[in-house]
Amino acid sequence: MSSSSTQTIELQSIGGSLNHQTCPAKNNDPVEFLPQPSTTVSVVERWNHPKVNIARTGATFFAFILVGANDAAYGVMIPYIEEHYKLSYIVVSLIFLSPLVGYIAAALVNNFLHVRFGQRGVAIAGPLCHVIAYMSISLHPPYPVFVILFMIAGFANGIEDVAWNAYLGGMANSNEVLGFLHGFYGIGAVLGPLVATNLITKVGWPWYAFYYIMLGGAVIELITSAWAFWPVSGRIYQETRPRTVAVKQSRLRESLKSRVTWIVAVFVLCYVGAEVALGGWIVTFMRRERSGDPFASGMVATGFWTGIAVGRFLLAFLTPKLGEKLAVILYILGAMVCQLIFWLIPSFAVSATAVSLQGFFLGPLFPAAIVAATRILPAHLHVSAIGIAAAFGGGGGAVLPFGVGALAQAQGVTILQPVILAILAFCFILWLCLPRLVKVLPGSSPEEPIKSRQWINIDFDLFDTGRRILGKAKGCSVQTEDRVYSQSTTSTRMSISEASEPSRKSLRQKFAERQQASADKRYIKKEINRLNHERQIPAFVVLEGVDPASNEPPPYRNVFLMRQAATRQIAEP
Numbered sequence: 001m002s003s004s005s006t007q008t009i010e011l012q013s014i015g016g017s018l019n020h021q022t023c024p025a026k027n028n029d030p031v032e033f034l035p036q037p038s039t040t041v042s043v044v045e046r047w048n049h050p051k052v053n054i055a056r057t058g059a060t061f062f063a064f065i066l067v068g069a070n071d072a073a074y075g076v077m078i079p080y081i082e083e084h085y086k087l088s089y090i091v092v093s094l095i096f097l098s099p100l101v102g103y104i105a106a107a108l109v110n111n112f113l114h115v116r117f118g119q120r121g122v123a124i125a126g127p128l129c130h131v132i133a134y135m136s137i138s139l140h141p142p143y144p145v146f147v148i149l150f151m152i153a154g155f156a157n158g159i160e161d162v163a164w165n166a167y168l169g170g171m172a173n174s175n176e177v178l179g180f181l182h183g184f185y186g187i188g189a190v191l192g193p194l195v196a197t198n199l200i201t202k203v204g205w206p207w208y209a210f211y212y213i214m215l216g217g218a219v220i221e222l223i224t225s226a227w228a229f230w231p232v233s234g235r236i237y238q239e240t241r242p243r244t245v246a247v248k249q250s251r252l253r254e255s256l257k258s259r260v261t262w263i264v265a266v267f268v269l270c271y272v273g274a275e276v277a278l279g280g281w282i283v284t285f286m287r288r289e290r291s292g293d294p295f296a297s298g299m300v301a302t303g304f305w306t307g308i309a310v311g312r313f314l315l316a317f318l319t320p321k322l323g324e325k326l327a328v329i330l331y332i333l334g335a336m337v338c339q340l341i342f343w344l345i346p347s348f349a350v351s352a353t354a355v356s357l358q359g360f361f362l363g364p365l366f367p368a369a370i371v372a373a374t375r376i377l378p379a380h381l382h383v384s385a386i387g388i389a390a391a392f393g394g395g396g397g398a399v400l401p402f403g404v405g406a407l408a409q410a411q412g413v414t415i416l417q418p419v420i421l422a423i424l425a426f427c428f429i430l431w432l433c434l435p436r437l438v439k440v441l442p443g444s445s446p447e448e449p450i451k452s453r454q455w456i457n458i459d460f461d462l463f464d465t466g467r468r469i470l471g472k473a474k475g476c477s478v479q480t481e482d483r484v485y486s487q488s489t490t491s492t493r494m495s496i497s498e499a500s501e502p503s504r505k506s507l508r509q510k511f512a513e514r515q516q517a518s519a520d521k522r523y524i525k526k527e528i529n530r531l532n533h534e535r536q537i538p539a540f541v542v543l544e545g546v547d548p549a550s551n552e553p554p555p556y557r558n559v560f561l562m563r564q565a566a567t568r569q570i571a572e573p
Contacts, residue, residue, distance in 0.1 A: 046172045052228070057177070059123070059221075059228040060164040061184040066130065066217045067157050068188025068305075069195075071397065073210065074280040075301045076196040079287065079294075080207035085143045089413075093405025096280060098147045100398030102154025107391045110162050118236055122163040123229035127222035129156035134218050138211040158394050162387045165370065179316040179367045186309025186363060189279070190302060197298030255377075255384040260435065264373045264385065265392040267430045271365050272393040273400025274423040278416070279304055280401045282355060285413050290348040303356035311363025319364055324372045325434065327364070332428045334361040336421060343417035365427075366393070376435055 047057045074095060082092045113121040133153040137146065168177045196210040255261050279301060286297040319327040338358035342351050373385050400423065407415045 047168070047177050052231075053171075055224075055228040057168065059224045060160075060168060060181060062224055063126070063160050063164065063221050064181055064185040065188035065191070066214070066221055067160060068185035068190075069192030069214065069217070070130075070153060070157065070188075071192075071276060072189035072279055072301070072305045073192040073196050073214075074276070074401075075283045076193045076200070076298050077207055077210070078280065079284055080200065081146075084140070084207065085146075087143070089405045089409035091143075093402045093409075094147050095150055096276065096401035096405065097398050098150040099154025099157065100395050101151045102156070103158040103391055103394030103398065105151075105155050106158025106162065106394075107387075110159050110387070113159065114163070117233065119163065119167065119229045119232040120226070122159050123225035124222070126156040126160040126163075127218055127225055129153065130218035131215065131222060134211045134215040138208050138215060140206075140208040154394065154398070158391065161390045161394060165386050165390050176316070178370055179312060179364075182367045183309060183312040183316070186305060186312050189305035190309050193279075193283075193298060193301040193305060197295060197302065201295040201298065255381045255388065258377065258381065258385070259433075260373060260376050261381070261385045261388055263430055263433050264369050265389045267369055267427055268366060268389045269392040269396030270400070270423050270427045270430070271362070271369070271396070273396030274420050274427070275308070275362055276397040277401040277404045277423075278355070278358070278420055281404055281408070281413065281416050285416055286348065286351065288413055290346070290351055292348050296348070296352075300352045300355055303352060304359040307356040307359025307361075308363040311360040312367060315360075315364040316367065319368055319371075324368045324375070325431070325436070328368050328372075328431050329428070331361045331365060331368075332424055332431065336424050336428075339417060339421045339424065343421070372434060 045053060048054050078092055078095070081087070081095065082089075085092075110122075113125060117124075129152050133149045133156070136149050140146075141149070164181065165178065168181055171177055195213060196207075199205040199210055199213075200207055282304060283297045283301050286292040286300050287294065290297075292300070315327075315331070322330070335358050338354045338361065342354040342358065345351070345354075370386060370389065373389065377385050404416060404419055407419065
């Protein structure tokens with residue numbers, strides 16, 4: 001081992017806390033390196049630690065209640081908006097399409113908001129746009145202005161959707177926290193149609209009076225979010241997440257090159273589109289095709305969103321028992337059966353029951369897709385992949401309901417059932433194309449797995465199966481990619497079989513080095529946390545053979561952990 005120079009980096013003092021910063025990595029290397037001499041090692045935040053995270057998590061939950069109420073109220077409002085403005089199906093469907101413009105704008109400015117203003121910027125901009133939109137809609141302006149206001153509301157939903165999914169997705173126990181986040185979206189989706197239907201049919205208020213309630217919620221959202229996230233300015237956000245422009249661009253390109261990102265994004269697009277289309281057009285369908293009265297038809301929409309909320313809370317405990325892959329397959333099949341019953345049995349009571357059960361099975365699909373993406377993709381791609389999936393979901397919630405409206409204009413509203421059934425079938429095929437998931441628990445690795453609590457271990461990768469079948473048909477051997485999938489390790493995927501002999505050797509060596517680097521990093525963090533718990537002495541890392549003037553990140557094979565006067569070598573050169 002080279003000993004030309006030695007650097008000692010103090011990682012942690014006894015009474016101090018651990019902060020996290022990550023060294024800039026080369027664009028072509030997805031491995032996260034140990035910090036540079038001015039950085040320290042992290043402890044992952046939890047929803048209740050530090051204590052301020054309790055308020056921040058609560059603020060995101062309330063924001064998603066408002067977002068859910070906004071999305072679900074479309075279905076109740078469409079018949080009254082159609083009558084008020086004297087609109088056709090296709091023109092009134094612009095209500096669904098207009099938020100897409102807001103989501104596109106949110107995708108373009110979200111990173112700027114975080115870097116320039118931090119999470120404080122999102123916490124102010126999102127609720128403020130909600131206040132502006134709902135205040136103006138309550139004045140029932142001309143329809144073109146009405147559509148523009150829904151674009152503003154869509155922009156608010158877009159920046160909050162991406163920001164709060166990424167924020168909570170980076171916490172410990174992110175599966176459970178994200179499940180509750182989307183469960184509160186379901187609660188809002190239940191309350192929105194319920195309140196709107198009662199105000200319009202029972203109290204006798206005009207349809208736009210519902211947005212008085214939404215305006216009050218937006219004001220509360222502005223106060224709670226701004227108070228909770230006010231300390232997280234742009235400077236604080238960049239200090240806790242230092243990244244060079246090159247690294248950000250590299251991660252975005254790497255995420256876009258992954259088939260997992262695209263499969264999950266298109267899956268979420270189709271799922272959200274089916275969810276919003278069904279919830280948005282169900283009231284119109286029940287009134288005109290099932291001869292339901294306005295109140296009963298509005299309650300069908302409430303039942304659908306209630307099913308989604310209940311499904312997200314209850315099935316969240318069943319999903320890890322079955323495994324995300326098998327669970328989603330069963331949920332989609334259950335939703336398709338309910339859709340067939342809804343389509344083929346022309347009874348109001350049967351249709352209402354089938355729609356509620358369909359919502360129950362559809363509810364956990366979005367959280368399960370996000371969890372599967374975080375299990376398959378390496379940690380450094382989680383934020384970008386979740387952001388892409390959330391943006392696609394917003395687009396699906398706008399485009400597909402608009403498409404249903406356009407088809408309803410030509411074929412009648414009965415087109416709703418076959419369209420939803422076709423979308424669910426496509427989601428089923430997409431889900432089968434996801435790579436196989438390693439059945440290990442967080443904190444373990446494929447080399448040393450902790451036994452999973454899953455009841456059934458069934459998995460399937462339609463994409464790789466198709467490759468193997470195609471290879472056999474051509475009379476050649478097709479090997480699948482070498483993968484390591486784990487929530488606690490960096491995923492590395494290399495196509496070794498298709499490379500030349502020198503390239504295969506280089507790829508195998510790089511693969512082994514990355515696996516060693518991942519093991520080294522886990523050991524270092526474990527030792528640092530143990531020393532902090534014992535409250536004995538500061539912990540140091542000595543980097544031997546590293547030039548202090550060099551900008552290159554230190555190699556893991558030259559890392560030592562020192563405790564008192566003893567040195568323990570954790571990686572042979």
